[in-house]
Amino acid sequence: MEKDSIINVNNVNFFYGSFKALTDISMDFQKNRVTALIGPSGCGKSTLLRLLNRMNDLISDARVEGQVVFEGNDIYDPHIDPVEVRKKIGMVFQKPNPFPKSIFNNITFGPKLAGVAGHADLANLVEESLRQAVLWDEVKDILSRSAMTLSGGQQQRLCIARALAMKPDVLLMDEPTSALDPISTAKIEELIEELKKDYTIIIVTHNMQQAARISDETAFFYLGNLVEYNKTEKIFTNPDVKQTEDYITGRFG
């Protein structure tokens, strides 16, 4: 994996209390690619994802060993402010979680509070972000309405737009379609395809077909270990490890 990597994970171990959730993970994430993290429940893929923008900080009793290098800095270096990391590495969650505010204010929430955008161009930013998330045409006339009135699929695209408004380099997605119906899912998948031109996307998914459809690279995890990490095509047609093949063909997991 030479090419242009944006995040390098070096020998990372992760513990919840005394439970070791990740064992000696090393992998490089490629720039402007979609990388899928797959594996059975509890294999550590979500843990790894949340570790990439220090969301695991919220869990008391959690401990990280090793390095996660982003833009030349180890984000677990004591001098690094996790808030700055999260501005550049955005996240979309499993369940759509818009704020109980208007659609407009959902988008401007991050840029306003993080002091990124001037107030004059907020309206532009809202339009731009919603267009990127392919939601603009559906909500352009109801921007002042509460985000809670949108459908689940719309809410999730709003959450993506909200993350994009921060103009991050990387977008982490934690099973972003698992709570959505097939049509909404298809829309989000198209969107991901579109977004990878400008962003690096790392996505956790339980859906094999989804990983095969949308990702360029796929990493398979099992019991906290990285079993195989390769081009998606290779993983799904001719994996090197038998465990990967067993999982993909549905023999376990």
Add this chain to the structure above:
Amino acid sequence: MKWRYFKQNLFFSLVTLSAGLLVLALGGLLTFIFINGYRAITLDFLTLPPMDSMTRGGIMPAILGTLYLTVGAVCVSLPLGIASAIYLTEYAEQGRIIRIIRIGVNCLAGVPSVVFGLFGLGFFVVFLQFGSCILSGALTLGILILPTIIGATEEALKAVPQTFREASLALGVSKWLTIWNVVLPSALPGILTGSILGIGRAAGETAPIMFTAAAFFTAKLPGSIFDEVMALPYHIYVLATAGTFIDQTRPLQYGTVLVLVFLVLGINLFAIVIRSTMRRKKRW
């Protein structure tokens, strides 16, 4: 088979009876106060000071005094209580020290109110030399309702979905701004409800203000927070125990009780209305 139904019916009857007794007791109390007190309620009663050794006139200074004391208590305890609750639930590392603080807060809630009164007398009135005045009384009442406000705020903060915090933090918003802009607005209905219930308690307490703020009678209305005031609960106590013309003060006493009870009930009702309207507006 029959025996089982009998047991069930017996049990249901017992719980229904308990609930009924409760309503009956409350209803009886209110009716008693109303019947004895409603004749005293006139416009003069609500707007004039007591006259002729409290045998005539009204209770306006006492209403005003209770208002001052209650508002003062809220100004003291609301910022302090909300800040403490934010510390306890959002910032502090959950461990032994936090458990001890929580136990402390709960113990504070169980302390008899007369003890607060004596503490206020010893600390605010004597040690800090505020004297018996609105400030001392408000501070004492403020400490009294602090546990109520901390408890209500903690519950309200815990009820805010974790996903809200995650969403905000993941955008690169700092923890403090997340609490201020996402967590607190969502917790506001709960905080308000709890606080208003605390206000109701503060308005009705006698013992804490007896030694710290309340005056038997003041010739004029208070001019600053360093003046003594009359207050409804203490005025009732005075009318009931210190009157020399019982026939003439008794109706006034029940009238004052009626005003106080409706004040407290009104405050609680207000809390319930706020809670239910805000609940209807919020969905997550």
